[in-house]
Amino acid sequence: MTKQKVKTPEKYTKLKELFAGKRNLLIVLQDHPDPDAVASGVALRRLANIQGINSSIACSGLIGRWENRALINYLNLNIRALQKVKPHKFDLLALVDTQPRSGNNRLTTDKVADIVIDHHPIRNTTRSARFTDVRSGYGATATILVEYLESAGIEPDPPLATALLYGIISDTQDLGRRAKKADFNAHFYVSRYANLRMLAQIRHGTLPDRYYKLLYTALENARYFGTCITTHIGVTETPDVTGEIADLLVRREGIVWCLCTAVNEHRLLLSLRSNQTQEKDAGEVISRIVGNMGSAGGHHFLAGGQIPLETESNTEVSDIQEELRRRMKTIFGHQESRATRLIHAPNPPR
Numbered sequence: 212m213t214k215q216k217v218k219t220p221e222k223y224t225k226l227k228e229l230f231a232g233k234r235n236l237l238i239v240l241q242d243h244p245d246p247d248a249v250a251s252g253v254a255l256r257r258l259a260n261i262q263g264i265n266s267s268i269a270c271s272g273l274i275g276r277w278e279n280r281a282l283i284n285y286l287n288l289n290i291r292a293l294q295k296v297k298p299h300k301f302d303l304l305a306l307v308d309t310q311p312r313s314g315n316n317r318l319t320t321d322k323v324a325d326i327v328i329d330h331h332p333i334r335n336t337t338r339s340a341r342f343t344d345v346r347s348g349y350g351a352t353a354t355i356l357v358e359y360l361e362s363a364g365i366e367p368d369p370p371l372a373t374a375l376l377y378g379i380i381s382d383t384q385d386l387g388r389r390a391k392k393a394d395f396n397a398h399f400y401v402s403r404y405a406n407l408r409m410l411a412q413i414r415h416g417t418l419p420d421r422y423y424k425l426l427y428t429a430l431e432n433a434r435y436f437g438t439c440i441t442t443h444i445g446v447t448e449t450p451d452v453t454g455e456i457a458d459l460l461v462r463r464e465g466i467v468w469c470l471c472t473a474v475n476e477h478r479l480l481l482s483l484r485s486n487q488t489q490e491k492d493a494g495e496v497i498s499r500i501v502g503n504m505g506s507a508g509g510h511h512f513l514a515g516g517q518i519p520l521e522t523e524s525n526t527e528v529s530d531i532q533e534e535l536r537r538r539m540k541t542i543f544g545h546q547e548s549r550a551t552r553l554i555h556a557p558n559p560p561r
Contacts, residue, residue, distance in 0.1 A: 219358040222344050223258075226359070229303070229325065229342050230262040237301040239293060239324075241309040241316050242272035243451035246282055247351045248308035250378035251328065253286060253371055254356035255307055258363060267301070269293040271317040275449015277422065281413040282377060286370050298322050308352040310345070311336040314506035315515060328355055330382075331510050332494060347510060350386075350394040353378030357397035372404035377413065388512050429456045429471065433553035434536070437545030438467040440553065441536055443528070446474045453482035454513070461486050463553070470500070470539065472532060479518040479531055483509065491542070500538045504531070 230236075236259045240248045256266040269291040274280055283290065298304050298318070305326035309316045313334060318324075326342045330352045333345040346355055353375045360367055367375065379398050383390040386398060425444055433442040440460050444453065453471040461469035461484040469484045483497045494509035497516050501507040507516025520527060540546050 220362045223359050223362040233302040235301050236264050236266040236303045238268045238305045240270040247353050247378035247382040250374035251307045251352040251356045269296050276451045310334045350383035350390040351379045354394045354397040369406045372401040373406045375401045376405045434550040436548035436550045440466050441470045444473045450475045450480045457482040457484040477520045481516040483514045485512050
């Protein structure tokens with residue numbers, strides 16, 4: 212049976228029907244939203260606003276990656292702390308670039324999501340939503356929202372267009388990773404309205420000292436075996452930097468897979484990255500790595516997960532990391548490979 216192709220104009224019509232008569236909308240992003248999530252949330256807010264609906268955007272965690280903070284500042288966006296929001300007071304609840312019980316959002320309300328828009332593989336819990344548009348074949352959720360804007364006849368203003376463009380290029384690595392025709396089309400469309408100079412400043416802006424301290428820790432803790440590399444950055448208040456470090460280390464010559472971990476709020480957070488398409492799916496791999504120790508999910512090239520910690524002690528974390536490496540070795544057939552330091556301390560000068 213041939214899978215029916217999603218028709219965005221029809222989807223947008225159904226979304227407008229759901230908006231009819233509603234007054235307010237809560238848009239929930241993943242705990243530590245990336246540019247794709249932020250841009251998609253802002254685009255959905257724009258679509259709701261033209262229907263006379265007031266919208267709030269919320270998440271449970273901090274935005275730590277410095278480029279992402281720069282994007283938030285450029286948008287002058289107020290992302291509310293989900294812990295301080297009462298979802299039941301909103302007429303509609305939307306999840307964008309995440310899904311119910313996916314492990315990367317801490318929406319604990321009993322209220323079922325009315326709207327779910329995402330590009331990760333669909334979860335069974337998502338099917339209970341009144342409106343779903345989950346396109347796992349797309350490289351970015353922002354691409355879906357760009358198509359909605361086109362269907363609505365909306366020309367995005369420069370900040371929104373810049374955010375959407377950043378969302379697409381960040382999730383597809385400049386259209387080189389998992390990008391489809393729809394992503395190329397959306398990229399072309401929003402490029403006409405985006406502030407490209409501002410986008411360059413956001414992506415290549417200055418970095419604080421603590422970034423380089425974190426990078427030093429990641430390099431010092433990096434161990435490789437076969438085509439895999441792992442590292443740990445310790446306790447952090449900004450968990451989204453694990454993905455940034457994983458993106459960097461997976462580029463090391465001879466490496467296909469990188470797993471970066473960090474401790475945050477009694478959890479060991481994991482970011483997994485791959486740089487090849489012919490091997491395994493990252494979402495499936497991290498699910499096997501984490502197993503029954505915690506929760507995990509993702510798609511072809513990138514995935515994430517979390518494992519609850521009892522004490523956050525060095526011993527507990529080290530034991531879990533050793534088990535994670537053992538499982539990676541088994542999955543990729545590197546059982547006999549020894550974990551080797553990526554860098555060695557130089558000999559002291561004489």
